[in-house]
Amino acid sequence: MTSTTILAEGGNSLLIPALPDLVWGTVAFVIVAISIYKLAWPTFMATLDERAEKIEKGLHAADAARAEIADQRAGLEEEIRDAHRDAEQIREKANAHAKAIMTDAQSQAHTSADxxxxxxxxxxxxxxxxxxxxxxxxxxxxxxxxATRIVGESLTDSELAQRVTDRFLDELEASTPSAPQEA
Structure with a gap:
């Protein structure tokens, strides 16, 4: 055996096939490649296209869902701001109402006190x-x-008794300092 060529037992090289094997192998390869290209490749590509379409639809649906969620969040935030504004208005009205009630109660209390x-x-x-x-x-x-004790006589005349009493009271009122009278 030579060192440059490795030969099999029949004189053929192990690395280089015989010409009929090379032709028939190439023909078989081309037949298998054409049948795969014609039969399996379209199904494989249809499956890939279908998956790509589903993925694309899923991405569009996710984008639409994200947009919808963003819109809902914006709507919720607006509702929250509206609720805060409404709550503030209610608090202001309640404070004003409380002040009015206090003012009315104070005026009623002053009126009652007066x-x-x-x-x-x-x-x-x-x-x-x-x-x-x-x-x-x-x-x-x-x-x-x-007067009866001083004079020693009974004052039986009612008119005389009245005059004496009035004169005595007038003198008594004139001699005592007058107290301030409240209206």
Missing amino acids: QIIDNAHRRIAADSDAARRVLRAELGVLATEL
Whole structure:
């Protein structure tokens, strides 16, 4: 055997096939390649195209979903801002209403207090007048008794007794300092 060529047992080279094997192998390869190209390749490409189309539709659907979510978020944010504005308006109205209620309550309290004070003044004046009348009558009786004891005679004449009593009270009122009277 030679060192440059490796030969098989029949004198053929192991690395280089015989010409009929090379021709028939090439023909078989071309037949298999053409049948794959004609039969399997279109199905494979259709499957790939279908998958690419599904992926593209999925991407478009995802983009549409993202856009819809963004729109919904924007709508929600706008609703939240509106809710905050509405809540602020409600708080302002409630504060204004509370202030109005407080003002009304204060004015009613002042009015009630003024009425109570006026009623108290009237009652005091009426009680003072009643006390003056009672005191005047009692003083009149005491003055008549005193005059009767001083004079030593009974004042049976009612007109005379009344005049003596009135004169005595007038002198008594003139001699005592007058107290300030409240209306």
